Amino acid sequence: MRVVRHWLLLLLLAAGGAQAAPPSLAEFSHQAWTVEEGAPADVWTLAQAPSAYLWLGTGLGLYRFDGVRFDRYPLREGQRLRSTNINALLVLPSGDIWVGLFSGGVVRLRDGMVAAFGQQEGLPGGRVLRLAQTPDGALWAAAEQGLARFDGRRWQRIGTGWNYPDAGADYVFADSQGRLWVAGREHLAWLPPHSQRFEVRHEKISRFAVLAEEPGGRIWLSDSRSGTRPLSDKPMPPSPLPENDHQPFARAKQLLFSADGSLWLSEAGVGVRRLGTPAAIPAGRSLNASDGLETFTPRQGLPSAVAVPLLQTAEGEVWVGTNNGLSSFRRQRLKTVGELSGAQRHGFVLALQADGVLASHSAQALLLDPPHAPTPQPARERLRFALRAPDGALWQVDAKGIWREHQGLRQRMGSDLAEGLLNVLALAPDRQGGAWLSISGRGVFYVGPTGSLREARVEGSGASSPTVITIGPDETVWFGYDDEAVQLSPDRKQLRRYGSGEGLLTGRTTAIHSGSAGVFVAGEAGLARLEGSRFSTLSAERDDSFGHISGIVESADGNLWLNGGRGIVQLQAADIPALFAGAHAKLNYRLLNWRDGLPGIALQAYPSPTALRDRRGRLWFATNRGIAWLHPATLTRYESPPAVEVQHLRVGDRVYRPDPRLALEPGTQNIAIRYTALTPADADRMRFRYRLEGVDDDWQDADFRREATYANLGPGDYRFRVIAANSDGVWSKDAAEISFTLPPTLVQSRPFIAACVALLLAMAWATYRLRARNIAARVRLRLEALHGERERIARELHDTLLQGTQGLIVHVQGLISRLPEHEPVRKRIEEVLDRADEVVLEARERVLDLRATALDGVLLAERLAQAGRDMAEGRDTVFRQVSLGDPRPLQRIASDELYSLAREALTNAFRHAQPRQVEIEIAFHSKELVLRIRDDGVGMSPEQLVPGARPGHWGLAGMHERAHLLGARLSVTSRPHAGTEVECRVPAAAVYLDGYEKPSGNELPGHRTSGRRREEKRP
Incomplete structure (x- = not known):
């Protein structure tokens, strides 16, 4: 698109009192x-x-x-x-x-x-030159060979029956009164409303x-x-x-x-x-x-x-x-100022005057006060700054010094700064008749009402001299640096710095405004507003209309006007808080640019305010190509929101039109949705926001392409919505939308996913079973090794100790047989031999125990019950034994280890806990055997629960060692005065003789399928 701009150097308005001329093409x-x-x-x-x-x-x-x-x-x-x-x-x-x-x-x-x-449907032949519709809904066609009317069903050729004089028609036109005008080959005719007879001129x-x-x-x-x-x-x-x-x-x-x-x-x-x-x-x-x-x-x-x-x-x-x-x-x-020559269309200094504004360039100065013609003003030197103070004085900075003009008197201020004044960066007069001054490389100075000069110690972190100085209505002074703003309190005693840590992310400061709408800091990278003790920044990366702002002015109605890199931005006072509400806030603003007559963009290089309001309420803006002004009261707002349309959805080279039943090809992941506003007006200033429900959490600000792209979409139902705003910031009330479905592929379908999940579960189960088998095999190998060692020990004991001891007993018996019956020593020896026989018998039983054989779970329960009864004998303690589930044959070594573990727990309970009740529970589950020993005694402290923590006490450590040997999980829970519970869970593969899990049809979780409870109390 080529933009052609046509500027004619004409006066804006005639002299005062003359009647305003109609607008011209300029x-x-x-x-x-x-x-x-x-x-x-x-x-x-x-x-x-x-x-x-x-x-x-x-x-x-x-x-x-x-x-x-x-x-x-x-x-x-x-x-x-x-x-x-x-x-x-x-x-x-x-x-x-x-x-x-x-x-x-x-x-x-x-x-x-x-x-x-065509002609078969009643139309005349030849070119159709014009079409029109009359208020009654009829369509009219002007064709080279005649005039025709369409009543909604068929075309009718119009001729002499309607008093139409010509054989052809070149133009048809319906006026505001409902008349139809027809320009024929030679005649001009018109048809009154509701008539079938033309009048011919x-x-x-x-x-x-x-x-x-x-x-x-x-x-x-x-x-x-x-x-x-x-x-x-x-x-x-x-x-x-x-x-x-x-x-x-x-x-x-x-x-x-x-x-x-x-x-x-x-x-x-x-x-x-x-x-x-x-x-x-x-x-x-x-x-x-x-x-x-x-x-x-x-x-x-x-x-x-x-x-x-x-x-x-x-x-x-x-x-x-x-x-x-x-x-x-x-x-x-x-409006623009046409009297400025081409060489004067940049670098203006604007200052408020009693009537209008003073515009200065080089040594020329003009008083601008429409509708009066610009009036040349005397200018001694090229002005660097010209600002009107609150007391009406005009402060000026030129190559020769700082000047203050008030009531016809011109006074030089700060004479000590005669040299290097062209390095002045900022100037701000205050209500006391003085002014704040920033000089490059030298810092901040204050010029008093009498012209005295003193240095003010105000330093930012990035530079010694601020680029902007602004004084607010409450006399707070603001200094703008490269990446920081400094606030000086009205009493001039407190300084406060604001930087990135306080939310100020505007880059190099180019303008500061303090007014009824709040405090605003503008920079190359955005616009920030002070909210409490922090700034909220509207980044130019999100919307470049808020970048490179060099002038901020507030109109009489409280609205804010920004002179920036894209043009002039108007912010309605009521919309300002919402603008800074967050990264996804809707941006309501009006943008004026070259289409509205703005010559260029805001001045960037000159350190002078580029926007101000005169006493008549007009707003003036200095740009890099001239000066423009407007009166906010004369602006009309186009309240009609733009209509928005989703044109199509594209997948690769395939285009889909909006359809309520739109379904894309299975496996589609990447799409592009093209949308637009239906009106061609202000297309370059049209703004869009869109959202794909199911993907976007909030509305997204669109770029200039009018197309939204999404990648890596999964199967599902989606709805895309888009809204637009015109150049006046009026947003669409209704969003345009397109709904579509992404069907799943075979591998994305629910049955396939369910099958995959089932397969994964099966694989996990198989892995678990395999691991359980491996663990059981390792435990079995460990137990078999232990069993082999015990059998070896049993053989050695039988072949050496038992046989030798038995031989010694026989030998001693042979010797005492020679002693007399009445010999006292013989009786003592016989008693010793009887005791030796008992020892041999006991040793033989232990040797038999070392040769492990299958032991039914019932026997383990009975052995433990007997051990509990023996320990409870003579004590005022109730002992209970509970068996749950169907007992299964146990591996002898595992049974012995469990017996030893449980016996140790019972011993600890009876000896140390001082219990009223002790209970042992054996639960035969398909996946594990669970052994629990409970008491209601004095309990143990957390320190006592640590295995081996107390010297000389190895019972708890031994229980853990036995559990580890079986691949079991042992837990001991206790609290002082709350009893103790020892629980040992042994995997089925490590304890049952038939190994592995054995489903039980009559076993339910937490349900006692069978069991015996025995309760004994020994007085």
Whole structure:
């Protein structure tokens, strides 16, 4: 897109008291789109539905334009136009588009479907030149071979039965009174409302005449016979132009009256003409050179001199179609100072005056006070600063010093700073008649009312001299540094610094404002607002409208105006808190830029305020190309929110139109959604926010592409929503949306995922079983090794100790047999031998125990019950034994280890716990054997629960060792005066003789399937 800007050096307004002149073309901004930049060629007709696309009928087809992209009309699959060379175009409020073809015939387009009408449907032959609709809903078509009417069902050719005089029609037009005007080959006729009889005017016209209605109701006509003129109510004699007439009569290809009452004409070979006061033209008189028509040609930026269609959109822009592209004209909101020469269009110093403002450049100064003409002012030197103090004094800084002018007196201030004053960075007068001054490399100074000078110790972390100084209404002084702002209290006793740690992330400070809306710090990287003791920053990375702000001014209504790198930003006072509410806050603001007449962007290099408000309420802005001003009260706000549309969803090269049942291909992960605002007005300032529900947690600020892309989406249902705001910050009330489904692939489907989960569980179970087998095998090997060692020990004991002891007993018995029966020693020896027999018997039993055999779980329970009864004998303690589940055969070694572990626990309970009750529980589960010993005695302290913590006490440590040997889990829980519980859980593979798990059909979790409880109390 090429932007063509047309600045004419004219006075803004006439002298005071003169009547305001109508706006001229110099007060319109122009923008062009050429064929080289993607616009279609041969634009012959334009149309727009209210607040919708701009439609272009061209020699190459029908296009829609949103201000950014030219797209062909989206026909549905299998639909096509029988010709793409379009002459006429009509867009109805219903959304239907009627197209008149160069080759003849009319086409109706509705939701991408085509309905064609030709001579067989009642239309005249030849080119269709114009289409119109009357208030009764009837459509009219002007064709080379006749006039036709469509009543909603069929076309009817209009002829003598309707008193229509010509065989062809070149133009049809419906006026505000409901009349239909038809320009025929030679006659001009009009049809009253609800009538079927045309009235024919007497004057002759030439071929291809065009018509338009003035806001006051007059009908204008333009043809090659008499040029362009308003029609008279009285019959006018024909006044054809001589063939050799060179008088510049305007002969229009199209006429347009815009909302401001001006007349626009497109003229072949010229371009565009405009008449600001058409109401002053007498009826019947043709326009001539003396009427002051303005001209806009390719020399000023029009894409081509072959201009035909004209259209004013709902937003007020005037559009012109040419054979080489498209142009638009927009009335500027800002006024510029035209008296400044090209060399003076940058580097201004602005200062408030009693009337208007003082604008100084080099040695020239102008007093600007519209509607009065700029008045030159005496200037001694090139001003570096010029600021109006609260007491009315004007402070100035030039190469010779600092000056204060007040009530006609000019006083030099701070004479000690005569040298190097061009390095002044900032100046701020206060209410006491003094001023704060910042000098590069030297720091901050204060100049008193008498001109005295003193240094003020105010230092920022990044530089010794601030670039900005501002004094607030409460006399708080603010100093702006590279990455920091410093606040000096009104009593001048307290300094407070604000940096990144306090939320100030604006970069180099370029402006500070303190007013009714709060304290604002602007920098190259954004705008920050003080909220309590911290700043909230609106980053320029999020929206570059808030970057490079060098001027901040508050209007009388409390709104804030920012002069920045993208233009002038207006913040409504009521919207300011919401702007700084967070990273996803909706940004409501108005942006004024070159389309509104702003010359360039805000001054960046000169350390002077670039925005101020004069005493009449006008706002003045200094830019790098001139000075602009406006009065906020005169600005109109375009309250109509932009309509938004989701155009399509794209996956690779495949495009999907919005459809309630839209389902994408399984496995789709990456998508692009294209959206737009339907109006072409202010496309470069249109802002969007979108959100994909299910992915985005909040609304996302969009970039300029008008396309949202998403990657790595999973299966599911999604809804994409988008809203837009126009240049005045008015957001859409309703979001455009598209819903779609991403079906899962086979591997993403629920059955497949369930199967995978089941497989993983099965694999986990198999892994667990395998690991359990391995653990059981290791335990079994360990136990078998222990068993082998015990058998070896049993053999050794049997073959050595038992056999030897038995032999000794036999030998001693042989010896005592020789002693007399009455010998006392014999009796003692026999008693010893009896005891030796008992020892041998006991040893033999122990040897038999070492040779392990399968032992039923019942026997383990009985052995433990017997041990408990023996220990309880003689004590005032109740002993209980509980068996749960079906007992299973146990490995003898495991049974012995469990018996020893449980016996140790019982011994500890009876000896040390002083219990009233002791209980032992054996639970035979399919996956494990659980052994529990409980008492209600005195319990143990946490220190006593540590194995081996007490010297000489190894019972608890031994229990842990036995459990470790079995691969079991041992836990001991106890609290002082709350009893003790010892629990040992042994895996099935380590304890049961048949090994591994054995499901039990009659076992439920926590349910005692079988068991015996035995309770004994021994007095």
